[in-house]
Amino acid sequence: DAKTTQPPSMDCAEGRAANLPCNHSTISGNEYVYWYRQIHSQGPQYIIHGLKNNETNEMASLIITEDRKSSTLILPHATLRDTAVYYCIVRAAGTDKLIFGTGTRLQVFP
Amino acid sequence: GAVVSQHPSWVICKSGTSVKIECRSLDFQATTMFWYRQFPKQSLMLMATSNEGSKATYEQGVEKDKFLINHASLTLSTLTVTSAHPEDSSFYICSASGTGGRNTEAFFGQGTRLTVV
Numbered sequence: 284d285a286k287t288t289q290p291p292s293m294d295c296a297e298g299r300a301a302n303l304p305c306n307h308s309t310i311s312g313n314e315y316v317y318w319y320r321q322i323h324s325q326g327p328q329y330i331i332h333g334l335k336n337n338e339t340n341e342m343a344s345l346i347i348t349e350d351r352k353s354s355t356l357i358l359p360h361a362t363l364r365d366t367a368v369y370y371c372i373v374r375a376a377g378t379d380k381l382i383f384g385t386g387t388r389l390q391v392f393p
Numbered sequence: 394g395a396v397v398s399q400h401p402s403w404v405i406c407k408s409g410t411s412v413k414i415e416c417r418s419l420d421f422q423a424t425t426m427f428w429y430r431q432f433p434k435q436s437l438m439l440m441a442t443s444n445e446g447s448k449a450t451y452e453q454g455v456e457k458d459k460f461l462i463n464h465a466s467l468t469l470s471t472l473t474v475t476s477a478h479p480e481d482s483s484f485y486i487c488s489a490s491g492t493g494g495r496n497t498e499a500f501f502g503q504g505t506r507l508t509v510v
Contacts, residue, residue, distance in 0.1 A: 326486050326504045380427065
């Protein structure tokens, strides 16, 4: 599995955009980038995933660089409820497995 | 999104007893489910892959005789922690993907907090 690297923690003011970076320099051509988040003492929640094109849904936007070696998850207007650990995961080709790294702890403050 | 439900949400058991945790996909069929364990302030660690109608595949270092997995139907997988000890106290989480092929999202249960006393 391609390894991902994320900053351990980030802060964001409520109402501002939260931009969470992820490096996956060893990603293979057929591997997708997935983002999940985990609010304290709950199961992870799916946010978004993509292959090479930028993606947007009701929760967030995913920007993937042209060389696919990094990506950024954007929460356009962070709220206090977005405080969570965010995991960037590269899904192994040909498998449904998700291998979690250490993630980024996002703290949204008033 | 699809719903995956775990039961119980929390359980306290005595050392030496066994505990069964259920994972159900409520509105879709899942040929594959995954079991994770999470210790405080750590990330999720994949324990095993549960395959409907066949034996589970365990990750390296996970004792298959201690963590029994049964996936008897397309909507239910169970994890039994046998002869539990205090070091087995953890947050256990399951996930499931639909049968619609690769590169679909996996959905997670709410987790089960096991405390062994």
